[in-house]
Amino acid sequence: MNAKNIVRVMTEADLAIVLEWRNHTSVRQQMFHPAEISEAEHKKWFSACAMNDKRHLLVYEEHGKPMGFVQFTELNAGKVAEWGFYKSPAAPAGVGRRLGSAALDYAAGSLALVKICGNVFESNKGSIRFHQKLGFELEGTLRAQHYDGVRYHDVWCFGYIFNGQGITGK
Numbered sequence: 001m002n003a004k005n006i007v008r009v010m011t012e013a014d015l016a017i018v019l020e021w022r023n024h025t026s027v028r029q030q031m032f033h034p035a036e037i038s039e040a041e042h043k044k045w046f047s048a049c050a051m052n053d054k055r056h057l058l059v060y061e062e063h064g065k066p067m068g069f070v071q072f073t074e075l076n077a078g079k080v081a082e083w084g085f086y087k088s089p090a091a092p093a094g095v096g097r098r099l100g101s102a103a104l105d106y107a108a109g110s111l112a113l114v115k116i117c118g119n120v121f122e123s124n125k126g127s128i129r130f131h132q133k134l135g136f137e138l139e140g141t142l143r144a145q146h147y148d149g150v151r152y153h154d155v156w157c158f159g160y161i162f163n164g165q166g167i168t169g170k
Helices: 012-023 039-050 095-109 125-134
Strands: 005-009 055-062 065-074 080-087 115-121 137-147 152-161
Touching (some): 005 095, 012 039, 055 095, 080 095, 095 125, 115 125, 115 137
Parallel strands (some): 080 115
Antiparallel strands (some): 005 055, 115 152, 137 152
C-alpha cells in the first residue's frame, strides 16, 4: 500500500461525507437496507458504534482525501468479523481495489482478525468480482435470504482467512 493511502478510524468530522456517500443512489441500491438515512439516524448509529468495541468504523484516504468507508463488526466467534464498505461515488477507477487492500491490511494488523466474512447480493457482479480479486472464497449461498419489498434475493457468502489461521490441518 502506498504510504499516502491509509485506513483510519472514523471521527465525528467524517459524519457528513460518509452520510452523503451512503445516501447516494449508487451506494444505497446495493445495501441490505437501501432507505435513505437522516442526519439524526446517522448520528445515533455513529454514537452507538462508538460505544461498542466490536464495531470498527474506518475511512479510507488517498493523499489526505477521504475516498471510502469500511466497517468491521466482530462476531462472537472471536477475531472473525463481517465487513461492509463503499467508496465515494465520485472516486476514480481503482479506488475500490486499493480500499479493499488497505482494509485487509488494517484488519490483519491493527485488529488481528483471523477471518472476514462478506455477504453480497447474487446480482451484484461488481462486488462478487471485487471479493474474488481480493482473495475471498465463496463459502455458500443463502437462497432467497433477503426480501427487498418486491422480491427475494440470494446472498452469496464470502470468506477471507488470513494466512490459513484457524483452519484444521493447515
